Amino acid sequence: MRSSDTEALIPTSEAEAVEAFRDGSGVTVLAGGTILMPDVTYGRYPKGGRTLMLHRAGLDTVTDNGVVTFGAMATLDAVVASGVPPLAEAAAAVADPEIRAQATIGGNLAAPPGVASPRGDLQAPLLAMGARVRSVGADGERTEPVEDYLAHERGRLVLSIEIDRPARGAYLTQRRPHSHSYSVMAVAAADVGGGVRVAAAGIAPSAVRLSGVEEALANGESAAEAGAHAGEGVEPPDDALASGWYRREVLPVLTARVIEQLQGG
């Protein structure tokens, strides 16, 4: 079997996409393609089976009526254009203009953990904003908080992501010099009314809430004091971009800066 041996399904509506996906078994979902296509070239694409190509399914709309709803196929360019803090800043920091025009918010959310470097930078701001994910799978459609979505196997088809527009947001990414495409880790914070939520990407297989930091802020601690709680409960990995030690050292500093940015902005 060849990696190119796959049946292409090209739905022309959300309903068709849901029907084609069924329970997802034997289906590879192709959103923007920026993460999946190298697997084709390098012979790692799932052999046989079906590829669900979503470019015609009408899932790329963005609506804003107080609640901002991104279709799963909304590109990172569209996310930047929405100006929703801190998601827009995070999207603007991903890769380069050509990639951002092709990559999608749904594909980024659903990205499996990378082997050599972290993926799914947008998971952190989505967590910080308390986003809700609408998806379908074996048990039908459901909408759930993004942390619940991230906690389970990525076997569902993401249809849209809805966000209550935060009052304020802040985002910082830590990069290796000359490595514009990949971030070592990133921290996002959002004021969602009723408190500040903080999340980090690149320190675990998926992005995580920094609840120790959130509690410290709720108790009135300073940005630096709150940032010191950032490493609680996480074991950052060694990978091609940075060691776990480096991540542990830098995370509190990055977190404190994001909080300062949030409070100052």
Next chain:
Amino acid sequence: MKAVGAKLPRYDGIAHITGRTAFVDDVKAPGMLQARALRSPHHHAAIRNLDTRRAEQLPGVRAIVTHRDVPHNIYGHLEALGVPADEPLLAEDVVRWRGQPVAAVAAEDVDTAMEALQLIDVEYEERPALFDIRLALEPDAPEIHEWGPVFPHFGPHNHRRVRKGDIEWAMDAADTIVSGVYRPQAIEHVPLETQAALVIPEPDGRLTVYSCTQAMYFSLGVVAAHLKLPLNRIKFIGGTVGGGFGGKVDTASETIAAVLALKAQRPVKWRWTREEEFLVSSTRAPWHIEIEDAVSSDGWILGRRMVTLHDSGAYARFSPYGLTKHAFHHTGAYTIPNLKFDGFVVFTNRVPTTAMRGFGVTSVSMAVETHITRVADVLGLDPWEIRLKNANRVGDTTGNLVAMQDPSTVPVTLATADAVGKELPAQFRAMTSERRSGDLLPAHLVAQQAPEGAHVLKRAGALDAAPGNGGGR
């Protein structure tokens, strides 16, 4: 010489900017097959069994080659320079680096070739691996190379030596010894064009080789030697290199593609993936350099004792040559009369290292320039002044006793000072490259100075002034 000083267009400029430059992978031949290599997943292992029969049955596979298909498998690229052969084209009974090619497949398409690799049966028996050159000479270091832990063919020695003057005198006479350790690391060349070759077996038995090599005649010779073909049976087409930087002299793809093409009797294209380029292509070597300078409190470098370990990776390749260049340059732009240099080419289970811009010399330049600033720091002297004082001048001799004719250290240092607005005292500002005399010729520099007009410094009853046979201890 109408071209000198003129602004000339690149002869390939129009082709580049219209996308018409033909790189190796842009060339297609009718009936062309695609190649992939099976590479060792282990850093160090014995090969107990290698069976390609299942892979040969896969529809679309046209040839599979192992070491048994190579007429002359172990060929030394630098045999003419006294470096004996050690590296197999395709592994025989051992693999010594992760990525070493064990077999290669030519198939109708890339997907089939990749699938065929999965069907080649190899039985490995892992062995301990060594990655730290500093541990190579320990008694309990893993044994990697049949020649031992280091390359042993520097004449009668297992290291490259430079001896000049009397290092013990210098160390005794010094007011201070300044030590430093410098460890430049491996660097990938990362050319945008990955390694690629297209070999076409001509009906009359000749081979046409489209190559990305930086060294056409050299690579032609390598292919001819492995295949035991006369040079005039092979035509190389190349000179269009999508970035090489020293990494495309290894002839890393042409020969295996040629063996496949001859066996399949069809053209074979082999283009490495970017993953292969990063993971298995040769790199600039890591080095470990230890310098001890005997210095006087007024800023003279009386002597230098230096040990260099060069990480050759699993095979020698060009490392003895790179280390030799490194040895020649270990005094940098400065005149140091008493020298003891020992350089070792050390085998590890890394990918074999190779040339990269300034091969052998960038490492020693970084080390000696950093070190001379360190000397200035330790002595509390100005790093510019210490350079100007010790700078090479006409009649000063190199480590291997060759007289300087036209050294540029002084004028370049002064021009640099100008460019950055560095103020220098008048006596330094007035310095030139002319022969040392007066204050610039202290007693300890007299013996190393060649007589006026001499090209080489000879001692009475001296040994031949060749590297490695210096007259000192």
Next chain:
Amino acid sequence: MELMVNGTPRATASSPVTPLLTVLRDELSVTSVKPGCEQGGCGSCTVWVDGEPRRACLLPVGTLEGARVTTVEGLGTPRDLAALQAAFNDRYAAQCGYCTSGMLMAAQALIDRTGGGPVTREQVIEALSGHVCRCTGYVKILDAVIAAANGEYEGHHGVEFEGDASQPEVEPKGAPA
């Protein structure tokens, strides 16, 4: 399926997940598009899809039914260079040439997008931020793009194929200074 390549309809028999890069190079013999990394990390494969710069190595051809693809072959020819190509040649913006196709497509898209007038260094850097060059050190590439956008070179901006109205028609400013 069929797509337009440099104004000409071309048919492909490749499977739908085949990267556009592979279709262009191997099936359609459009070789200006280079396989630098096939991971979207280097920009050597950048082409225009419906006038917008994209990585051909990351685009499954199955999503491009009816799309208009433009490559360097469509940008200009040795006898009819785009102003940008003339600028690259005059200013030595290409050394080995491997990154050049991608650089040209990204830079020309910037010039066309900003109406064919002068561009700032920051704009060029942003537009080329996904493009790697291992030879030139980038300075001459930036200089060439700025000079071309400034009207310092004869030649056309952008491309227009019969029936293709996506590119703005821009008048070059005349002979180089």
